[in-house]
Amino acid sequence: MADLKVNIGALSLKNPVMTASGTFGYGEEFADFIDLSRLGGVIVKGTTLHHREGNPYPRMAETPAGMLNAVGLQNKGVDYFIEHIYPRIKDIDTHFLVNVSGASVEDYVATAEKIAALNRIPAIELNISCPNVKEGGMAFGTSCKSAAAVVRAVREAYPKTLIVKLSPNVTDITEIARAVEAEGADAVSLINTLLGMAIDAQRRRPVLSTVTGGLSGACVKPIALRMVWQTYHAVKIPIVGLGGIMNATDAIEFLLAGASAIEVGTANFIDPQISEKIVSGIDEYLDKNHISSVKELIGGLII
Amino acid sequence: MKKYVLDFRITENVKLHDNYALLKLTPADGQPLPEMLPGQFVEVRVDRSPSTFLRRPISINFVDYTQNELWLLIRIAGEGTRTLCGMQAGEILNLVLPLGSTFTLPENPTEKLLLVGGGVGIAPMLYWGKYLKEKGYTPHFLLGFRSDKDLLQYDQFCQLGEVSISTEDGSRGEKGFVTQHSILEQHFDRLYVCGPKPMMVAVARYAREHGLFCEVSLENTMACGVGACLCCVEDTVEGHVCVCKEGPIFNIEKLKWQI
Numbered sequence: 125m126a127d128l129k130v131n132i133g134a135l136s137l138k139n140p141v142m143t144a145s146g147t148f149g150y151g152e153e154f155a156d157f158i159d160l161s162r163l164g165g166v167i168v169k170g171t172t173l174h175h176r177e178g179n180p181y182p183r184m185a186e187t188p189a190g191m192l193n194a195v196g197l198q199n200k201g202v203d204y205f206i207e208h209i210y211p212r213i214k215d216i217d218t219h220f221l222v223n224v225s226g227a228s229v230e231d232y233v234a235t236a237e238k239i240a241a242l243n244r245i246p247a248i249e250l251n252i253s254c255p256n257v258k259e260g261g262m263a264f265g266t267s268c269k270s271a272a273a274v275v276r277a278v279r280e281a282y283p284k285t286l287i288v289k290l291s292p293n294v295t296d297i298t299e300i301a302r303a304v305e306a307e308g309a310d311a312v313s314l315i316n317t318l319l320g321m322a323i324d325a326q327r328r329r330p331v332l333s334t335v336t337g338g339l340s341g342a343c344v345k346p347i348a349l350r351m352v353w354q355t356y357h358a359v360k361i362p363i364v365g366l367g368g369i370m371n372a373t374d375a376i377e378f379l380l381a382g383a384s385a386i387e388v389g390t391a392n393f394i395d396p397q398i399s400e401k402i403v404s405g406i407d408e409y410l411d412k413n414h415i416s417s418v419k420e421l422i423g424g425l426i427i
Numbered sequence: 428m429k430k431y432v433l434d435f436r437i438t439e440n441v442k443l444h445d446n447y448a449l450l451k452l453t454p455a456d457g458q459p460l461p462e463m464l465p466g467q468f469v470e471v472r473v474d475r476s477p478s479t480f481l482r483r484p485i486s487i488n489f490v491d492y493t494q495n496e497l498w499l500l501i502r503i504a505g506e507g508t509r510t511l512c513g514m515q516a517g518e519i520l521n522l523v524l525p526l527g528s529t530f531t532l533p534e535n536p537t538e539k540l541l542l543v544g545g546g547v548g549i550a551p552m553l554y555w556g557k558y559l560k561e562k563g564y565t566p567h568f569l570l571g572f573r574s575d576k577d578l579l580q581y582d583q584f585c586q587l588g589e590v591s592i593s594t595e596d597g598s599r600g601e602k603g604f605v606t607q608h609s610i611l612e613q614h615f616d617r618l619y620v621c622g623p624k625p626m627m628v629a630v631a632r633y634a635r636e637h638g639l640f641c642e643v644s645l646e647n648t649m650a651c652g653v654g655a656c657l658c659c660v661e662d663t664v665e666g667h668v669c670v671c672k673e674g675p676i677f678n679i680e681k682l683k684w685q686i
Contacts (some may be wrong), residue, residue, distance in 0.1 A: 149655035153672075156430040157523075169657075177667050184648055184658035188478050191650060195657045198667055341480055393481060393651040394472065396523060397432055 126410035127417040133310030137164035144389030145223035158400040161217035175201040185322035185331040190341025214244040225251040227260035253291030253316035265291040268303035279308040298358035313364035356382025372405020379421040448512035464529035465555035470652040479507035486550040502547035538616040545622025556587040575599035
């Protein structure tokens with residue numbers, strides 16, 4: 125059995141496999157299917173300062189090898205999370221990270237401060253990359269200046285591990301990564317969904333209520349891998365890689381490209397047990413190749 | 428209610444019409460079926476359709492615990508369901524089940540119950556009718572189809588209670604929509620409805636006008652099936668809720684339909 129432990133800044137994970145925000149609820153939804161304690165971490169649904177109803181239905185369109193979503197950060201707000209959800213999940217033996225989003229810098233800061241007070245939440249993933257909200261979200265993550273401003277403000281208010289989730293909908297993701305690194309981010313996670321669109325030709329109308337939405341699933345993997353690899357060569361902080369990871373081999377590819385940990389997202393919808401299978405699959409790969417620690421894979425791409 | 432990811436073997440594929448198949452399934456490992464309730468659904472993985480990425484949510488049509496069989500009635504709506512309908516006996520299907528909510532059992536077995544199904548929407552009514560009958564209730568079925576040749580599972584329904592039929596062209600039963608059927612001149616206490624949305628809205632309107640209890644089964648486009656992705660939401664008096672988790676069965680008083 126190889127050593128599966130990895131580090132994201134000060135945060136130590138028992139293995140590199142986490143579940144991506146918005147694809148795994150609060151973990152509880154999958155407790156019938158897997159042993160949550162076998163995961164490196166669970167990143168819970170995007171949380172905002174206030175309750176959000178999200179976008180109108182329809183919010184989803186299937187695509188070849190993927191799907192578009194336009195959920196729009198539906199959640200009951202950070203206070204509801206603290207009062208009702210946190211007590212239910214805090215004793216599960218894995219790391220729960222909270223994905224934090226907001227419509228203004230002040231919102232991000234206020235939400236992060238509230239989460240900082242929770243003993244069992246060791247890190248947040250700052251979502252500056254949601255493509256499905258009118259205000260905030262991706263607007264912060266598509267310019268170096270605004271990304272830096274929000275990370276600077278949250279960094280001052282949040283002492284634990286700060287992971288910043290980046291948008292692929294930019295000209296050069298490495299510039300944004302460098303900008304948030306300079307403001308004290310402990311890590312970056314990438315990629316959030318790619319902005320896409322679906323049309324119903326019969327009705328001559330968009331499929332999604334918001335016209336555009338975020339593309340995820342197997343189809344985005346090559347883009348995500350490329351961006352992780354580029355970012356790995358641009359920053360010194362650890363990278364959490366995600367985007368189209370459907371199995372253990374995909375996960376290993378992200379580690380080789382430079383990710384210190386990975387997130388499994390849309391694949392949870394097709395196989396609710398896939399996250400645990402990926403943990404086992406990485407372990408088997410290491411044993412088979414006589415590699416003693418998964419850390420040896422990180423950035424281990426041979427060119 | 429515990430949920431499972433299980434492989435099932437197809438014991439029989441009954442071609443009902445060009446556009447429908449009835450798949451009879453049994454757990455591939457020979458274990459007994461898990462407990463499932465009427466109105467609930469399963470998410471079926473579609474393995475051999477390159478254009479199908481997500482699982483397909485399919486109503487539980489019937490559960491036969493003595494034969495250890497689960498029935499899925501599937502209408503061909505696209506490539507995913509076409510692939511499923513083309514599968515053969517002996518092949519394996521991977522299911523996540525049971526998912527979602529069930530119908531509300533009436534307090535009093537003497538209540539008059541009308542189970543209304545339209546097209547493939549008759550699917551959950553067969554198991555619900557069987558369940559009601561076993562509990563001592565007397566379900567009455569009102570089933571609507573385009574025409575005589577589209578009739579589904581008529582004989583099975585007849586074994587569970589009285590059956591009234593509406594066809595749009597009048598080739599079987601009464602001509603017109605289910606809401607025009609003369610059976611509605613009788614008194615019913617509760618209506619349970621599954622079918623195309625315009626049909627459900629029409630029945631809900633009838634229920635509202637007559638002050639009747641009415642539950643409908645929704646089929647919003649969904650991804651995860653377990654309340655995680657929040658894609659399949661319905662707008663309700665409690666805000667956006669997941670059809671896959673809080674539904675698919677909803678009391679019409681909870682919905683924000685224009686009725």
